[in-house]
Amino acid sequence: MRVLIVTAGSWGDVAPYTGLGVRLRSAGHEVALATHERFEQAVTAHGLGFRALPVDPRQELASQGGQGLARASSPPVELARVARMARAFMPRLTRGVTDAVRQGTDVVLSSTVTDPACAVLGEALRLPSIGVYLQPVQPTRAFPPIMTGSRSFGSHGNRLAAYALWAGTERIFTPSVTALRRELGLPRRRFGGMLGMPRGRSVLHGFSPRVVPRPADWPAGHEVCGYWWPQTPTGWQPDARLLDFLAAGPPPVFAGFGSCVTADARRLSGLLADAMRRARVRGIIQAGWSGLHAESDDLITVQEVPHAWLFPRTAAVVHHAGAGTTAAGLRAGVPSVPVPVQLDQHFWAARLHALGVAPRPLRFQRLTAERLASALTEAVRSPALRARARDVSGVLAREDGMRNVLAVIERLG
Numbered sequence: 001m002r003v004l005i006v007t008a009g010s011w012g013d014v015a016p017y018t019g020l021g022v023r024l025r026s027a028g029h030e031v032a033l034a035t036h037e038r039f040e041q042a043v044t045a046h047g048l049g050f051r052a053l054p055v056d057p058r059q060e061l062a063s064q065g066g067q068g069l070a071r072a073s074s075p076p077v078e079l080a081r082v083a084r085m086a087r088a089f090m091p092r093l094t095r096g097v098t099d100a101v102r103q104g105t106d107v108v109l110s111s112t113v114t115d116p117a118c119a120v121l122g123e124a125l126r127l128p129s130i131g132v133y134l135q136p137v138q139p140t141r142a143f144p145p146i147m148t149g150s151r152s153f154g155s156h157g158n159r160l161a162a163y164a165l166w167a168g169t170e171r172i173f174t175p176s177v178t179a180l181r182r183e184l185g186l187p188r189r190r191f192g193g194m195l196g197m198p199r200g201r202s203v204l205h206g207f208s209p210r211v212v213p214r215p216a217d218w219p220a221g222h223e224v225c226g227y228w229w230p231q232t233p234t235g236w237q238p239d240a241r242l243l244d245f246l247a248a249g250p251p252p253v254f255a256g257f258g259s260c261v262t263a264d265a266r267r268l269s270g271l272l273a274d275a276m277r278r279a280r281v282r283g284i285i286q287a288g289w290s291g292l293h294a295e296s297d298d299l300i301t302v303q304e305v306p307h308a309w310l311f312p313r314t315a316a317v318v319h320h321a322g323a324g325t326t327a328a329g330l331r332a333g334v335p336s337v338p339v340p341v342q343l344d345q346h347f348w349a350a351r352l353h354a355l356g357v358a359p360r361p362l363r364f365q366r367l368t369a370e371r372l373a374s375a376l377t378e379a380v381r382s383p384a385l386r387a388r389a390r391d392v393s394g395v396l397a398r399e400d401g402m403r404n405v406l407a408v409i410e411r412l413g
Helices: 015-026 037-044 057-062 064-070 075-102 115-125 154-183 240-247 265-279 307-313 323-332 345-355 369-381 383-397 401-412
Strands: 002-006 030-036 049-053 107-110 129-133 203-205 222-224 253-255 283-286 299-302 316-319 336-338
Touching: 002 015, 002 075, 015 030, 015 037, 015 323, 015 401, 030 037, 030 075, 037 049, 049 075, 075 115, 075 154, 107 115, 107 401, 115 129, 115 154, 203 401, 240 299, 253 265, 253 369, 265 283, 265 369, 307 323, 316 323, 316 369, 323 336, 323 345, 323 383, 336 345, 336 369
Parallel strands: 002 030, 002 107, 030 049, 107 129, 129 203, 203 222, 253 283, 253 316, 283 299, 316 336
Antiparallel strands: none
16 A cells, blocks of 8 residues: 655654655555655655645744744743744645655655645545544643643633634635635535644554543543654764763763754853753763854764664653654653753653653743753652663553554555
């Protein structure tokens, strides 16, 4: 069967689907991944087909709007700014998704942002279309909407907040989706689901039920499968300098903010170095999309290093609490120090703390070397955090989230 996986966003929104794609291909399916041109080589290196989508996520995050998003003082401000950015590029992205699907497939698997367009295309072209989400966006009493921060509004308030969020996100997607329905000769439809989606979609979630248990009030067809682990680049080998640093002393602390783009990389680099010095730990800083950099006898900077290889060799990981990095830290069995920057990162940061594998999250916009050093000391020195991290890692090692997706695909065949 020909399978097309469609996703948009940063590398964290793409990487899990490389692992899923390789698993599906090993089961005999022909798999292609449609995403931004920036990630073409990383996708094709695993033997997966590639179909290009427009929009460069790094340029978007480095733009004036993207910088405003990173500086937002509260979740409502973040939502307003991300909505403004998304409305600008959504027509181009919808056109790219349409072109990718029209190249041919037997089934479409689509991420959160691309699912509204993929659902319409599936309806028009009579293709099975399944949501494969990395975030829990379906309303529930169990927790607040992931885009509104980590504070619960109570069981009824959480659902009401989710419905309010529906109204806001519908304005982002409905113009492009309505135009696409008109182009494809489909009747107008009132969208009533998250991200402008019609109700009743089948959605598979790529995170562990140990981290986010399936809420009892989710509709049938919404399942929590387990993590879809990214595929390690074929033939990748660690740099000799990194190996030497790891061997030269006790396990270091990792610090990286992935695809987040800060306007002042020099300041953030200095803050990280100062915090590690205060906490008396060795450190590895990942440059990421911000280009972070700091060096000393006890601190080095690296470029892209697979988290699955590096994190188990560290004492703790400082990160922005993106869904992918959060998962990698849990898989490695080491404590985290979450420093959420925006959007769903607050949700994952709160989850880490609730699981007992991280100190209280530190908000990026109020981060200081003193606060980070204190959290680092707790993460590295606390036996309880280390023991809990190992326990959660053991649970994840026994899960096989990709098996559930494979079973759904094979039932379609």
